[in-house]
Amino acid sequence: MQLESSSAACLFNNEENPPAICQVCVVVPVRNEAGSLYQTLEALRRQTDQQQQPLDPASYEVLVLVNNSTDHSFQIASEYARDFPAFRLIVENIHLPAHQAHIGTVRRLLMDRAYTRLMRSNNLNGIIASTDGDTIVDHQWVHHIIAEIACGNDAVGGRILTRKKAGSARLYHLRDVTYRCLLSQAESILDPQVHNPFPCHFQYFGANMAVTCKMYEQAGRLPILPFLEDAAFHKALLHQDARIRKSFKVKVYTSARTNGRVSVGFSEQLKKWKEDQKNGQAQLVEAVAPLLVMFNARSRLRRCWYEYHQNQIILYKEIDELAHSLQVQPAGLQNSLIRATLFGELWESVVLLVQSDVNYTVRFQPIQQAIMQLRMFVKNPGLTVSETNPDGMSFPLD
Incomplete structure (x- = not known):
């Protein structure tokens, strides 16, 4: 422009x-x-x-x-x-x-x-x-x-x-910060x-x-x-x-003003939270379990990318398992890994591939529940995601 x-x-x-x-x-x-x-x-x-x-x-x-x-x-x-x-x-x-x-x-x-x-x-x-x-x-x-x-x-x-x-x-804001900081901690673990x-x-x-x-x-x-x-x-x-x-x-x-300069931003989020609280709306955030699965997948894919670009070794078994976890084709994942000169480029293409699936949806859950799950996970990272996921869906980390 x-x-x-x-x-x-x-x-x-x-x-x-x-x-x-x-x-x-x-x-x-x-x-x-x-x-x-x-x-x-x-x-x-x-x-x-x-x-x-x-x-x-x-x-x-x-x-x-x-x-x-x-x-x-x-x-x-x-x-x-x-x-x-x-x-x-x-x-x-x-x-x-x-x-x-x-x-x-x-x-x-x-x-x-x-x-x-x-x-x-x-x-x-x-x-x-x-x-x-x-x-x-x-x-x-x-x-x-x-x-x-x-x-x-x-x-x-x-x-x-x-x-x-x-x-x-204020309460909505503090919950949101707590959720995101805990998510960052979980990301740093995985x-x-x-x-x-x-x-x-x-x-x-x-x-x-x-x-x-x-x-x-x-x-x-x-x-x-x-x-x-x-x-x-x-x-x-x-x-x-x-x-x-x-x-x-x-x-x-x-400042915590609600008369922001843009239509999307912190001030508009504060305004929305005020309206949600007034109307008794539950505060929802992206579900924890799928996010933890993606953090773990990114770490494993990073290792695969490094092994190929540093040592010319393709970890076929790991790539097959990752493809199954992400519900993408193993051959496509392997080709993307070989072509990408930067890991960030590879991960961006993988995320787009995952999100392009017709069955892909972003799941949400109440923020208090998400915070509870994250606190359980960061205290005991040995837990599988399914153990922190109350709806019974299985998202194993290994």
Whole structure:
């Protein structure tokens, strides 16, 4: 998708390149955030290291792009930059045409400019970090992002915590977080990854994510989508076998508003939970048993892929068993394994193959039941899935 605004190409081009010691370029999309933007910038300016010492202001910079705002957001950010000249804050304002005025366009513009600026400074190991204008980053946010990337990771997803209670949807939200964190723990048991050991979580979203310049380019850059652009980028990273660390240390605090900027997102989910609670609707989530089966299958398939691409050994028996478990043809699974140069590419094709079956359906269950099953499993991973599955269906793990 080509951006039509002539001013888009000039964004952040009039500023001097970041210094050679600049490791991180933080991007902040802003629209009508006058009520929270000052606090957002304060948190970004007051970054410290693990010893509580202020970070070198030259070690990171912040790009703020105010877009299609009708409040004083641009004035607030501009005045902040003037008040704190040592803080590397660059502010731009843009008005996009209606069909482009969405978060996907703005975050892509920002991340592209961050990439360009770091590349102009010959910072091949530079980091693009993303947050939002209604979000307060932790005081060691930049430090922990740098540390996680220094461990050999290509990308970092941090925890996004709500700054204030989500009203009547609070219980639904906490249940959802519990379910997803337990699911991440089960995933780390069944398909452990060296770069993302437990404790880890489930989030890689625009309010708290980072990626190296090298991987940003390799993954095809952020997709320009009106919503869920971050989820699509996460999928692209997985396709490239990116080492993604889901770190609890990298945390931010965001608003729990229900008047969101997009039709799909956290604010809309909160709104739906409020309506569900009001109407007495049960909170449903994707069923645990099939998900555990898929985690286990992915781990076994990863071993098969590695044996073939590293040692030219085809594990025929294992592939046959996997094909039976996934209800796909063994020959097709073997051919996909041989053709795929990246495991992420292979797994994506297998998931699509499984979901293309005419009998495939996504099963749901009450969230309290799902949480109970997951707690049983993580306490005793030796249980088969069928032992944690109350409806009597058998999903053996081995």
